[in-house]
Amino acid sequence: MTPKGRVAIAGLGLTPQGQVYDRTHVGFAVEAVRLALEDAGLARTDLDGLLLNPGLAWGDAAMGSFMLQQALGLRELRLSASMNLGGATAGAMIQHAALAIAAGMCTTVACVFADRPLKPPAERRSRGGEPTGSAAAYAFARGLDAAYGQFGINAIYAMVARRYMHVYGTTQDDLGAVAVAQRRWANMNPAAQFHDVPLTLGDYHASRWVVEPFHVLDCCLVSNGGAAVIVTSAERARDSKKPPVYVWGMGQGHPGGDPAERLASGAPLAKRTAFVMAGIETSDVQLCELYDCYSFTVLVTLEDYGFCRKGEAGAFVAAGHTAPGGTLPVNTGGGQLSSFYMWGMTPLVEAVIQARGEAGERQAPRRDVVLVSGNGGLLSTHSTLVVSPLPS
Amino acid sequence: MxxxxxxxxxxxxxxxxxPFFAAARAGRLVVQRCAGCGALRFPPRELCSRCLGLEATWQDVSGRGEIFSYNVMHQVYxxxxxxxxxxxxxxxxxxEGPKITSNLVGCPVDEIAVGMPVEVAFEQLSPEVTLPKFRRRRC
Structure with missing residues (x-):
């Protein structure tokens, strides 16, 4: 028995995003849950499940979901977990919540992400190569990669992207086309950090390199903030203030091995499970919210879901198919490149807004079958959700 | 001040x-070899993810290979x-199969390409540490 049509997202909470410093990571999480409950017209006492995807600011805090339960003053929970599959976690939280609800373990689950990676300007260490820090500040650089000057996630993702470009012929213009298309969506999203900043392909090429082949505009934003959704049974969701967004299908795919050899995400595996459950094929998808840690990730994901053949997503995006007015709207809020970086919650939040028909100026014309992807690590973990405003 | x-x-x-640095000091490039299944691996790991064997030795490799991928770092970390x-x-x-992250010496950044043949070139950083790097190899 699958959860298809029996479980729905009933509430959505999104705090202010970006350079926001007036709360801690726990504070952002509490605020997001409060907003999601208000949105659904539910009370705290209606919650009997809590799933948390702790962002970087949570550090190695053990039992984060319990910490959040206490901060929220929640009693008598029947489901609780901290989960981390990187960017695939948001989708996975919905899946665990849906399974627990379908199994009768609980009825109403808050799924939460919050982080506070940005420090206020006054607290920031000097960056950009000014040799003002003490040697002790660089004690992190002890490994082999550091000896060769390789630092940070951007650098290792760039290795996979470069290999991909070599094998499949993906070009710098292809990467830029993703950034430009998503910015056009962000320009219609008042909640996007880049709402007021238009972007051309020329601007993209002129933007600074972080690590080739990635310009700064190929990389996701970094945001402080929180996001939460309330998952409940279809019956309860129909009583809530907002239209339910039903879960049709869900799946995961974690392929293992070396991503630079594989040059594919976990989407093909996750999709198989999710699309069978939803009873759909790729051609039925009307709207995509795809995980976009980098512009590159969007191209890989479009190809891995079968919207294009390998190496052809760049041309597909450059032709305008994913942009406003295109045949397959993708990342309609601007994504993590242009709106805000809440890991897997960024695509999920926009999917809920679109499925409800609440997206205003940027509302996609068709929203009956919405695909949401999550991707963690170096194309390492993947979650798929198919959601819809229709029960089946 | x-x-x-x-x-x-x-x-x-x-x-x-x-063992890797001891070999590099002597001008040799080595990788780990699983004593159970013979699989070569680098960087070193506690056990073999192919056969889950715990025992491993270090084995000399040719130092020859090709550029599998590369990035160009612009931001200073x-x-x-x-x-x-x-x-x-x-x-x-x-x-021999394993991949190793390194630098390419004596090659301008804009001439680096995937597939370029390379060979090891050792760079001494301190009396204790010699770092294997690579240079272009004429075929």
Whole structure:
């Protein structure tokens, strides 16, 4: 028995995003849950499940979901977990919540992400190569990669992207086309950090390199903030203030091995499970919210879901198919490149807004079958959700 | 008070990497070899993810391979590299199979290409640490 049509997202909470410093990571999480409950017209006492995807600011805090339960003053929970599959976690939280609800373990689950990676300007260490820090500040650089000057996630993702470009012929213009298309969506999203900043392909090429082949505009934003959704049974969701967004299908795919050899995400595996459950094929998808840690990730994901053949997503995006007015709207809020970086919650939040028909100026014309992807690590973990405003 | 410029980081010769650095000091490139199934691997790991065997030895490799991928670092994460940007980091796929992250010496950044044949070239950082790097190889 699958959860298809029996479980729905009933509430959505999104705090202010970006350079926001007036709360801690726990504070952002509490605020997001409060907003999601208000949105659904539910009370705290209606919650009997809590799933948390702790962002970087949570550090190695053990039992984060319990910490959040206490901060929220929640009693008598029947489901609780901290989960981390990187960017695939948001989708996975919905899946665990849906399974627990379908199994009768609980009825109403808050799924939460919050982080506070940005420090206020006054607290920031000097960056950009000014040799003002003490040697002790660089004690992190002890490994082999550091000896060769390789630092940070951007650098290792760039290795996979470069290999991909070599094998499949993906070009710098292809990467830029993703950034430009998503910015056009962000320009219609008042909640996007880049709402007021238009972007051309020329601007993209002129933007600074972080690590080739990635310009700064190929990389996701970094945001402080929180996001939460309330998952409940279809019956309860129909009583809530907002239209339910039903879960049709869900799946995961974690392929293992070396991503630079594989040059594919976990989407093909996750999709198989999710699309069978939803009873759909790729051609039925009307709207995509795809995980976009980098512009590159969007191209890989479009190809891995079968919207294009390998190496052809760049041309597909450059032709305008994913942009406003295109045949397959993708990342309609601007994504993590242009709106805000809440890991897997960024695509999920926009999917809920679109499925409800609440997206205003940027509302996609068709929203009956919405695909949401999550991707963690170096194309390492993947979650798929198919959601819809229709029960089946 | 003026501060001493911070040098490039010298990798810690951890117990796991000690045989690797001992070989590099002697001008040899080595990788781990699983005693159970014979699979070669680098960087060193506690056990073999192919057969889950615990025992491993170190084996000399040719030092020849090709550029599997590369990036070009523009952002400075460590002041020791501030004067070097933009510089490339490369992944070399050795003839024997394992991949090793390194730098390419004597090759301008814009001439690096995936598939370029390379061979090992050792760079002594300190009496204890010699770092295997790579240079272009004429075929």
């Amino acid at each position: 003026s501060e001493t410029p911070i040098a490039k980081p010298v990798p810690e010769a951890s117990p796991a990497l000690a 460590h002041p020791g590299f501030a004067a070097d940007v933009p510089y490339a980091v490369v992944i070399v796929k050795l003839e």
